[in-house]
Amino acid sequence: MAQNYTEIFSVFQKYMEEEESAREKIREIVKEIEQNSREIITLLQGIHKPQGLSQISTLCQKGREQFCNIKVLFGKLKEIIPVDQFHRYHDHWRFVTQRLIFSASFIVYLESGKLLEREEGAEFLGVSANPNDAFHIELDDFLLGLLLLADELTRLSLNSATYGDYTRPVQISEFVSEMNVGFRLLNLKNDSLRKKFDGLKYNLKKVEEVVYDLSIRGLLPSQKLDKETDGSS
Structure with a gap:
């Protein structure tokens, strides 16, 4: 047929x-x-x-x-x-x-x-x-979204220091550091995730530099408190 x-x-x-x-x-x-x-x-x-x-x-x-x-x-x-x-x-x-x-x-x-x-x-x-x-x-989409957050927090850390909020950069540095530790636990096979994770390490370095700069200028909250205590004694 x-x-x-x-x-x-x-x-x-x-x-x-x-x-x-x-x-x-x-x-x-x-x-x-x-x-x-x-x-x-x-x-x-x-x-x-x-x-x-x-x-x-x-x-x-x-x-x-x-x-x-x-x-x-x-x-x-x-x-x-x-x-x-x-x-x-x-x-x-x-x-x-x-x-x-x-x-x-x-x-x-x-x-x-x-x-x-x-x-x-x-x-x-x-x-x-x-x-x-x-x-x-999808898990990959979720993780990539979190890595975008690290970019934004790096910017927020710099701006916070500029506007006189010296506590926030320390908090951001600790948070990004914990994120970095967490992502290191993952076996990242997605190329986009691996590349973006490299950016996280760069962001961690940047936020740590902000905290270091505040430290050498004596602007960290604990340092300011120590100075005030010394001045009152």
Whole structure:
């Protein structure tokens, strides 16, 4: 019996059209997510302004509120992605996820001085932290987001010292040092992660230099307290 090539390739064509339609919908949603991500990052950049350190609570609260839109948009993505096809489309939102994790980790650090946990990061996005779930946050994306945080904290350390907050650079140095220890425990096979980890070591050196500079100038909080004590005796 002769094969009907027209019918065979019509099925292929229909599949390709459905595939392209799904990707177009995904691109539209990801575009919105990227716009919201830029707005959150722009908001948090206010920390680096002269009065930014006194507005941490307000900026973090506004940042958390903007993540409500992120949750809605990721919810729309979950509705589009077919079951068991997460990895087929994941590249569309991989990089914006990393930036969102950076923003979430920056908010958590500013609020508590703590490192964002994977489950907490997933909650910011309204997705699962469990890799066995259909729609989840990939570990590599989470870790790359944390490494972006180290870049931002290096900048914050320098600006804090400039604006007369000499305690914060010490706290940042200790935090980045702990991050460095933690990442050293990992066997990083992802090329992007390994390269970004090299940047973490550079950031650690920079924040330690800020603390050292404050130390030799006698501006560390403990040194100032010692001077005040000596002066009163």
